[in-house]
Amino acid sequence: MGDKTQTHPGAAGRAVAADRPASVRNVVLVGHSGSGKTTLVEALALTAGAVNRAGRVEDGGTVSDHDEIEHRQQRSVQLSLVPVEWDGIKINLLDTPGYADFVGELRAGLRAADAALFVVSASDGIDGSTRMVWEECAAVGMPRAIVITHLEAARSDFEEMTRICAEAFGGEDPDAVLPLYLPLRGPEGPDGHAPVTGLIGLLSQKLFDYSTGERKEFEPGEDQLPDIEEARNRLIEGIIAESEDETLMDRYLGGEQVDLKTLVQDLERAVARGTFHPVLAAAPAAEGAKQGLGTVELLELVTGGFPTPFEHPLPEVAAPDGKPREMKPCDTDGPLVAEVVKTSSDPYVGRISMVRVFSGTLRPEKTVHVCGHGLADHGHEGRPLHEADEKIGALSMPFGKQQRPVTHAVAGDLVCVAKLGHAETGDTLSAKDDPLLMEPWQMPDPLLPLAIRAHSKADEDKLSQGVARLVAEDPTMRLEQNPDTHQVVLWCLGEAHADVALERLRTRYGVQVDVVPHKVSLRETFAEKATGRGRHVKQSGGHGQYAICEIEVEPLPGGSGIEFVDKVVGGAVPRQFIPSVEKGVRAQAAKGVAAGYPLIDVRVTLVDGKAHSVDSSDAAFQTAGALALREAATEAKIHLLEPVAEVTVLVGDDFVGAVMSDLSSRRGRLLGTEQMGSGRTLIRAEVPEFEIGRYAVDLRSLSHGTARFDRAYARHEPMPPQIAERIREQAGDEA
Structure with missing residues (x-):
């Protein structure tokens, strides 16, 4: 690392394929929106020769072309794959959205990758969500490196940002986060800002100048060496501290000079183990340049320091019946196990599935078994375990707007598969005669409701299929068809997520929908005992109708039905006719007796009635039972019941007071708090669902994106009288 100067032939115009897992690196780019991830991917592709000097591929697009929605929103909203080649190694760069609403795409990228590049803007710093992702990666031991971008900004300070990264990411060991290079600055401009023109290699003690648009290596001057000595010594000590040779530190402190080859080997091993996290700098190539600043160094780190797929622990694998299956990691000759990490639709090709192959080799025209968990495992209504046999379509690699065909995909590689009609994001592909199922990765629960209805009759015919395909592509979106409110509800992660869903319905599936206010499932109950008499007597010649019944109604404890x-x-x-009376009572209870919401938690006692030997019938007594219940409601006080949710909020200690105050303002009852370590607190409360419809959005704003919450139905309980009266008035107006 840091002393390779060979040139690399261009790879533009051909698909990058791998024949063995050892020649693959799967790298996910993580960082907040605007940190420069996509720009960095394009700079790496240019340096690796995947695109020409103008940053274009043969079809005229860029290597990371966005769809219409991304152009309109001016931000990435989906995971994208950009394969490049460097020193005979295929690097699958997984560019993820930085905006919190699209964390599902980020988690898919983390699942598909073996290492992560955390992209940090020198001008914007590190946000709370990036810190949380770092902690998640640390928990599973994923190797990580840090790339500092936007060094061209007037107030950028590489050294200060490196210190901030060490504090944020180093935890108890800030010496595990150290720079491999220092920026080389040119003369100050009129504004007093000295632009970064190259890098100083701390290990190699070489200067790498990018000022001409192409990396050139120089020896440092005698006056420059003292400036890097302190940083170099600290880096060497940090590397030696992670060395597997326990005698090396003592020898170094005793004055022994450690050779460069040993340092580089120890560095690469520490990075691959996930115990050392180097900091690098990068910038996009200037117009007409061949290489972006720091891109060669970054590609060398990825190929030399990041782990091969052999070192990636295989997620748990089992037969569809749940019986565990022992698997060798990344065995090209083993049973086929692959996973759909992303599903998208192309207007010309149709459905395209991005697949990570964990075991075996995937080939086109082979029949595979598709198996998935659906959403039932997450506690929501949804598709249960689903299975189907399906033929693999063409395999390809994305290059700009094109899909370049490849002949196969070995274990450890990523590939795009066309026209897998039954496969959803998260599904497992395995051999037809040896079906297997991988443990799904964790996805956040969508908690922002978006109620929609078809704009026209033509849209109504296409709505069901459109939303079903939308949910199949995006496991962070949940479809609910509420039987109480009769609404179609898409549960999303936030407003931007909802906007993208509506746009995709319109542009991909040709469905125009209207957004309507989301309704909460209310209930009614009797607040006191009451009596009612139902009289249904009609005589108009011939066979008549005759039924009279008298009932008593009394309230019951919650949950009694x-x-x-x-x-x-x-x-x-x-x-x-007694079952007929009960049927009529239950039918009326389902319709409601006051504001049109289902009646619950009451005991209805049939105490008396009258019948006619000829004119009484099942239908007559059903009607009488319903009339009796309605009359009882006119004589009694009726409570309107609202659903109450049990809410848990995990939030940083700095925001506990603000969150608790906000929950109280939402008519919430605070149940307690619990320290969760790492400076976080878990808050438990019960809050009416009326008050938390937009809580996913409001909490993000309140906590600067660092908090998350879960909700679960607790019970229905009476609403405050003033709110109940307003609801009744609205129900009357709608009627």
Whole structure:
């Protein structure tokens, strides 16, 4: 690392394929929106020869072409794959969105990758969500490096940003986060800012000048060496501290000079183990330049220091019946196990599935078994375990707007598969005669409701298929068809996520929808005992209708439902018609008795009635039962019940007071707090669902994107009278 100066032939115009796992590196780029991830990917592609000097591929697009939605929103909204080649190594660069609403795409990228590049803007710093992702990567031991961008900004300070990264990411060991290079600055301009023109290699003690648009190596002057000595010594000590040779530190402190080859080997091993996190600098290539600043150094780190797929622990694998299966990691001759990490639609090719092959070799025209968990495992209504046999379509690698064909994909590689009609994001592909299922990766629960309805009759016919395909592509979106409110609800992660969903419905699937206010499932109950008499008597010649029943209604504890009791004596209501009365009562209860919401938690007792030997019927007593319940409601006080959710909020200690105050303002009852370590607190509360419809958005703003929450239905309970009255008035207006 740091002393390779050979040139690399261009790879533009051909698909990059790998024949063995050892020649693959899967790298995900992580960072907040605007940190420069996509620009960095394009700079790396230029340096690796995947694109020409203008940053274009043969079809005229860029190597990381965005779709229409991304152009309009001016930000990435989906995971993209850019394969490049360097020193005979295929590097799959996975560019992820930085905006919190698209964290599902980020998690898919983390699942597909073996190492991560954290992209940090020198002008914007590190946000809370990036710190959280770092901690998640640390928990699973994923190797990580840091790339500092936007060094061209007037107030950028590489050394200060490196210190901030060490504090944020180093934890108890800030010496595990150290720079491999220092920026080489040119003369100051009129504004007093000295632009970065190259890098100083701390290990090699070489200067790498990019000022001409192409990397050139120089020996440092005698006056420059003292400036890098302190940083170099600290880096060497940091590397030796991670060395597997326990005698090396003592020898070094005793004055022994450690040779460069040993340092580089120890550095690469420490990076691959995930115990040392080098900091590098990078900048896009200027117009007409062949290489962007720091891109060669970064590609050398990825190929030399990041792990091969052999070192990636295989996620748990089992048969569809749940029986565990022992698997060798990254075995090209083993049973096929691949996973769909992303699903998208192309207007010309159709559905395209991005697949990570974990075991075996994937080939086109082979029939595979598709198996998936659906959403049932996350506690929501959704597709249960689903299975199908399907033929693999063409395999390809993305280059700009084109898909370049490849003949196969070995274990450890990523590939795009065309026309897998039954496969959804997260599904497992395995051999037809040896079906397997991988443990799904964790996805955040979508908690922002978006109620929609078809704009026209033509849209109504296409709506069901459109939303089903949308949810199949995006596992962070959940579809609910609420039987109480009769609304179609898309549960999303945030407003931007919702906007993209609406745009995709319109542009991809040709469905125009209207957004309507989301309705909460309310209930009604009796607040006191009441009696009612239902009289249904009609005589208009011929066969008439005759049924009279008298009931008593009393409230029950929450969760009791509707209880029907028969206390008729003397045959006032013939035995065959008592079930008819109950049926009528339950039908009316389902419709509601005050504001049109289902009635719950009451006991209805049939105490008396009358019948006619000829004119009484099942239908007549059903009607009488319903009338009796409605009359009882006019004589009693009716409570309107709202659903209450049990809410847990995991938030940084700095925001605990603000979050608790906000929950109280939402009519929430605070149940307690619990310290969770790492400067975080878990807050438990019960909050009416009326008050948390937009809580996903509001909490993000309140906590600067660092908090997350979960909700679960607790019970229905009476609403405050003033709110209940307003709801009744609205129900009357709609009627």
